[in-house]
Amino acid sequence: xxxxxxxxxxxxxxxxxxxxxxxxxxxxxxxxxxxxxxxxxxxxxxxxxxxxxxxxxxxxxxxxxxxxxxxxxxxxxxxxxxxxxxxxxxxxxxxxxxxxxxxxxxxxxxxxxxxxxxxxxxxxxxxxxxxxxxxxxxxxxxxxxxxxxxxxxxxxxxxxxxxxxxxxxxxxxxxxxxxxxxxxxxxxxxxxxxxxxxxxxxxxxxxxxxxxxxxxxxxxxxxxxxxxxxxxxxxxxxxxxxxxxxxxxxxxxxxxxxx
Ligand code: NAP
Numbered sequence: 708x709x710x711x712x713x714x715x716x717x718x719x720x721x722x723x724x725x726x727x728x729x730x731x732x733x734x735x736x737x738x739x740x741x742x743x744x745x746x747x748x749x750x751x752x753x754x755x756x757x758x759x760x761x762x763x764x765x766x767x768x769x770x771x772x773x774x775x776x777x778x779x780x781x782x783x784x785x786x787x788x789x790x791x792x793x794x795x796x797x798x799x800x801x802x803x804x805x806x807x808x809x810x811x812x813x814x815x816x817x818x819x820x821x822x823x824x825x826x827x828x829x830x831x832x833x834x835x836x837x838x839x840x841x842x843x844x845x846x847x848x849x850x851x852x853x854x855x856x857x858x859x860x861x862x863x864x865x866x867x868x869x870x871x872x873x874x875x876x877x878x879x880x881x882x883x884x885x886x887x888x889x890x891x892x893x894x895x896x897x898x899x900x901x902x903x904x905x906x907x908x909x910x911x912x913x914x915x916x917x918x919x920x921x922x923x924x925x926x927x928x929x930x931x932x933x934x935x936x937x938x939x940x941x942x943x944x945x946x947x948x949x950x951x952x953x954x955x956x957x958x959x960x961x962x963x964x965x966x
Pocket of ligand 1: 720721722723724725726727744745746747748750771772773774795796797798799845846847848890891892893894895896897898
């Protein structure tokens with residue numbers, strides 16, 4: 708199926724690896740011109756080259772920290788009028804809320820709530836004036852089903868979700884939509900890293916811990932970044948203008964609920 712976005716321009720934040728990379732690859736496969744970003748320049752340039760080779764798309768790599776005003780300014784300078792914005796950044800650390808300072812909370816809220824809101828603010832009016840815009844926020848299944856040790860993630864991402872729920876309904880008449888993708892466990896570096904601590908504690912290998920987690924999921928596996936990218940491409944497509952303010956849980960069925 709043709710997603711109808713060939714020639715559109717996209718900013719895909721935090722996309723040298725993992726879920727952001729999955730989104731970048733899928734959009735490039737649809738003929739979208741990309742600005743991709745990450746802090747680490749080497750991995751970012753390697754990903755840009757991989758996407759160019761695989762899809763033939765034009766890819767500009769901007770090494771920057773998207774959670775800073777300077778980083779966002781660099782992204783917007785490289786793509787001042789994006790048709791598509793995919794918001795993403797690293798997630799807050801796990802822990803006990805009794806140990807978190809106000810600074811810890813401010814960082815989580817800055818990175819996972821205010822950073823996407825700032826980028827939406829900088830791009831949405833242009834999208835409205837051009838009568839096309841697609842914004843996708845990568846959040847987490849923890850918005851729907853909170854994860855106890857990820858309290859800052861639960862809180863900051865729920866804040867973004869609430870804001871977007873209101874704004875998305877105000878702008879959809881201009882063919883500008885905002886939707887959220889809520890990943891459960893996907894095969895990415897982050898999931899491997901979070902398994903390291905559990906493996907040490909249990910005296911097991913990381914692969915043993917990951918295998919047991921895969922088996923605990925109703926699908927018997929983790930998701931792939933390619934599956935994630937296809938869902939993102941749908942939300943960014945010309946066909947999705949009647950779908951806004953939605954939260955798509957992608958977790959292999961781990962969330963146990965009728966709705
Ligand atoms: P990942 O594999 O670790 O990849 C993260 C990507 O984001 C890398 O390219 C990283 O590059 C970049 N990045 C991180 N912080 C950045 C920043 N401040 N500015 C610019 N780029 C940044 O992570 P992932 O698994 O794809 O996770 C992406 C998001 O989804 C996170 O917020 C995570 O909490 C959330 N999530 C993931 C899962 C999952 O199963 N994977 C589940 C639920 C939620 P640099 O480090 O070089 O900057």
